[in-house]
Amino acid sequence: MKKKPGTSVTANTDKTDWARLRAMKDADIAFTEDAPATTPRDWASAVAHRGLPLPARKEQIALRVDTDVLAWYRQQGAGWQTRMNAVLRAFRDAASV
Numbered sequence: 001m002k003k004k005p006g007t008s009v010t011a012n013t014d015k016t017d018w019a020r021l022r023a024m025k026d027a028d029i030a031f032t033e034d035a036p037a038t039t040p041r042d043w044a045s046a047v048a049h050r051g052l053p054l055p056a057r058k059e060q061i062a063l064r065v066d067t068d069v070l071a072w073y074r075q076q077g078a079g080w081q082t083r084m085n086a087v088l089r090a091f092r093d094a095a096s097v
Helices: 018-023 067-075 080-095
Strands: none
Touching (some): 067 080
């Protein structure tokens, strides 16, 4: 079941014992390879996004691109659309100089 961001899970699907979790002491936490213990040093370069401005939104468009160009970008793997956007931005910036 997918839920929309910002919505809460209903009691029917939430099997977490929140009272037990709140009462748990830090020493009772079982760390694993998937959930390792952390130190303040691990969080030193973390960025809290609450209150910070959101990055500019992207606009979805329909764009006709040559098949070979699109295939090349897709072959670059995940993030190909971001890289294509960066190339377009660089061209725009170079043209305005």
